[in-house]
Amino acid sequence: MSKIIVIGGGPSGMMAALQASKNNHQVTLIERNGELGRKLKFTGGGRCNITNNRDIEDFFEKIVNNRKFLYSSLYSFTNRDLLDYFSNNNLEYKVEIDNDYKVYTKNDKSIEVIEALNKDLIQNKVKVLYNKKVVDIIVEECENYNLPTVKGVVLENGDKLFCDKVIVSTGGMSYSHTGSDGSMYKILNKYNHTINKIYPALTPLTIKESWVKNLQGISIKQVEISCKIKNKKISKVGDILFAHFGITGPVVLIMSSYINKVLENQDIALKIDFLPQITEEEISKAIRENPNKNVLNNIKSLLPQNFLKEIFNILSLSDKKANELSKSDELKIIKYIKSMELTCNGTKGINTSMVTSGGVSVKEINSSNLESKLIKNLFLTGEVIDVDAETGGYNLQIAFSTGYLAGISV
The missing domain is CATH 3.50.50.60 (FAD/NAD(P)-binding domain)
Structure with missing residues (x-):
């Protein structure tokens, strides 16, 4: 003994x-x-x-x-x-x-x-x-x-x-x-x-773009976040939650563990696909599905309305009937949904990290x-x-x- x-x-x-x-x-x-x-x-x-x-x-x-x-x-x-x-x-x-x-x-x-x-x-x-x-x-x-x-x-x-x-x-x-x-x-x-x-690992991420705070409280399920580090693509799928400082939620916490060391010396460009399971063509079809209805109404089943409204604000677009939407504006909307780019400039630190x-x-x-x-x-x-x-x-x-x-x- x-x-x-x-x-x-x-x-x-x-x-x-x-x-x-x-x-x-x-x-x-x-x-x-x-x-x-x-x-x-x-x-x-x-x-x-x-x-x-x-x-x-x-x-x-x-x-x-x-x-x-x-x-x-x-x-x-x-x-x-x-x-x-x-x-x-x-x-x-x-x-x-x-x-x-x-x-x-x-x-x-x-x-x-x-x-x-x-x-x-x-x-x-x-x-x-x-x-x-x-x-x-x-x-x-x-x-x-x-x-x-x-x-x-x-x-x-x-x-x-x-x-x-x-x-x-x-x-x-x-x-x-x-x-x-x-x-x-x-x-x-x-x-x-x-x-x-x-x-810090498994921690929320801070975002440089100030308009993100306008999305505070909005959560979206099963988004894909990706970035490139030393020419290697890192991609994770899960739920996201917007906060006044940036982003959090399961997929963000996971991503933080892969980029925390790099963030010490540089900002990282994050690309977010909010509908990874849906193609651009399918989004386009949804936008145009009811020509006499407004665009936001046509795609309200895909993403939260307050999120979509903020995208329109960012793009300086006003909601209008689908048959009045130009092709170029449609492509702008789809691009933001499928590949929004955010600049991550840090984490919330060790005291907020899970591990x-x-x-x-x-x-x-x-x-x-x-x-x-x-x-x-x-x-x-x-x-x-x-x-x-x-x-x-x-x-x-x-x-x-x-x-x-x-x-x-x-």
Whole structure:
């Protein structure tokens, strides 16, 4: 039996603590808040998007950074394994097939996930220390190893807790009010771990064009957003919501994860097709369908009226009967619907991002067991590592899977 300390009581840390305890280790879980899973409460808009029901092989195309590093973690503890775990712990869930196969609790309550994990922690005799912040780790040279070895942690009040192994599950820097303020990055960097630059991921985007604020509150389903970065086209489909600062919504959040690094140095031209499933010819036919009716009336079933009216304003067009609309004006309308161009000049920042891009370099972590290559008996899981994925339950699955792998490896 070894003494294990897990730092951080999020999904990754709780799963790591559970698996280590089930392997007959003496486990202490240190949480800086007065409760476990504080950030988990907010996921999926409070509904908790536990995972995704796609085949695990399909997860990798949804991972934005360092997907190969996650092979061992995701195959060691798949989404099926995770759902079986929750079923065995009396948590009911549902798969929303029409919502990208996202998995939620049956009652749409994230607290049920936390309660299931917490109950299991109690049953497996994991000791939880609440309201305790780790400000350092204890690392010593060891004659038995070529590497320095972790021996424990130092708490904010100066107390030292000694152990055989440490699992770091402290998260990134997004939602910092929940406790993930990035302070662990500084500690790990002090012991020579490379911390790749932090960027906001899954975050709203700011738009340069001032007229966008006139579209505030308008949401449109299943649009296609695309851009070119280094001659490579990036294209994503999903729902969009206009805001006073720019754009947000699922497809925008996903796009942000692919362009966040480039935005640091330059603006990016985004092209939006608001009707990717309909051709230009079909839109033209809709515009002309009833010659004696106004254009806006003819196409009101395709897009929201207030959105179409704003397009007319932008193009300096007045609504008129279809038979009075010139061909050139028709083409202008169609072009704006099929290829509106917006200039993205930034993101809303790390405090509004759902996850963190960047963190501890995967080059310094053994992917087969998540042990540090620089410090013996130190393991890292979840968002503290430089891995992130698209929205849809993939990031939570990464947290649970890496936590599981570290827990069975200590």
